[in-house]
Amino acid sequence: MLTINELTHSKPTWCPGCGHFAVLNAISRAVIECGLKKEETVCVSGIGCSSKLPEYLDTYGFHTIHGRSLPHAQGVKLANPALTVIDIGGDGDGFAIGCGHFIHAARRNVDITYILMNNQVYSLTKGQTSPTSDRGFITNTSPEGAEEAPINVLLMALTAGATFVGCGFSSDVTGLGSLIAAAIKHKGFSFINVISPCVTFNKLNTYDSYKKQCYKLSDISDYDPQSYEKAIKAALGYFEKKPLGLLFKTETSIFKETHISLHPIAPAMQDISTPQKHIHLMQKYLRR
Ligand SMILES: Cc1ncc(C[n+]2csc(CCOP(=O)(O)OP(=O)(O)O)c2C)c(N)n1
Ligand code: SF4
Numbered sequence: 001m002l003t004i005n006e007l008t009h010s011k012p013t014w015c016p017g018c019g020h021f022a023v024l025n026a027i028s029r030a031v032i033e034c035g036l037k038k039e040e041t042v043c044v045s046g047i048g049c050s051s052k053l054p055e056y057l058d059t060y061g062f063h064t065i066h067g068r069s070l071p072h073a074q075g076v077k078l079a080n081p082a083l084t085v086i087d088i089g090g091d092g093d094g095f096a097i098g099c100g101h102f103i104h105a106a107r108r109n110v111d112i113t114y115i116l117m118n119n120q121v122y123s124l125t126k127g128q129t130s131p132t133s134d135r136g137f138i139t140n141t142s143p144e145g146a147e148e149a150p151i152n153v154l155l156m157a158l159t160a161g162a163t164f165v166g167c168g169f170s171s172d173v174t175g176l177g178s179l180i181a182a183a184i185k186h187k188g189f190s191f192i193n194v195i196s197p198c199v200t201f202n203k204l205n206t207y208d209s210y211k212k213q214c215y216k217l218s219d220i221s222d223y224d225p226q227s228y229e230k231a232i233k234a235a236l237g238y239f240e241k242k243p244l245g246l247l248f249k250t251e252t253s254i255f256k257e258t259h260i261s262l263h264p265i266a267p268a269m270q271d272i273s274t275p276q277k278h279i280h281l282m283q284k285y286l287r288r
Helices: 020-033 050-056 069-078 091-097 097-106 153-160 173-185 205-211 229-238 276-285
Strands: 041-045 060-063 085-091 113-118 164-169 188-194 212-218 244-249
Touching: 020 050, 020 085, 041 050, 041 069, 050 085, 050 153, 060 069, 060 188, 069 085, 069 091, 069 097, 085 091, 085 097, 085 173, 091 097, 091 113, 091 153, 097 153, 097 212, 113 173, 153 164, 153 188, 164 173, 164 229, 173 188, 173 244, 205 212, 229 244
Parallel strands: 041 060, 041 085, 085 113, 113 188, 164 188, 212 244
Antiparallel strands: 164 244
């Protein structure tokens, strides 16, 4: 069995106190809990403080481009379904430039896990309003306070068709680790919104303010994650009260099953030397 130290690749450059440390730790715990091998695990990201995470995790990693981690992550999984694919990124990356990809990844139901490290601000670029920023949040792009309503990421995931939707908090690494492990084990597109405070550029949404808003779904006696209606209700209240734990889980056909499994050999495992049938075409063009 792997240890956290064996999964650590290099020292994070995040600010002391950044919520993203806990996400890294929780992902490592989940990889261990799921009994995954490093060489069978791929962590994909976009661009942002959060998206640096694959550099610190000693699995395969792919630090892609801003807002495009989900297309890459789905491509990796479809090319080699034997791999476990964990995609991570920030709220700017996933819900501004990458928002369209999120909706289609959720409804496509490729068997990957997407972890949103949500600090309600663009941090790497030194503090601009993001699509999840609260109304009134003052930054250098919203000097008089953000005017737009924030995106409710839980509600969006549920209505787009995600088959596993959870919510975690960087203050609870143990709970977050278990939630991520459950998401990895889930067959289909799993989404976890992690409340991951930025201590440098978001002085409005802090560990203390989040703690006052959070509650555990496991403390609600009649909560049932198989009930879509209950999940929608919990998600609707997100801006006032943040539900921690598993909101919703259901099983349905995954994209791999209906498309890729028709081919006996995964694309990444196929012979990529020039197919005979194309050689005459190449010769024709080379002669010109
Ligand atoms: C195509 C493109 N547009 C904009 C940027 C600039 N950029 C880099 S990171 C970022 C936002 C980072 O915020 P978020 O994704 O929320 O992650 P955080 O840094 O808060 O963890 C932006 C706008 C870029 N690198 N590429
Ligand atoms: S700027 Fe914010 S998100 Fe980035 S490393 Fe520092 S605390 Fe974390």
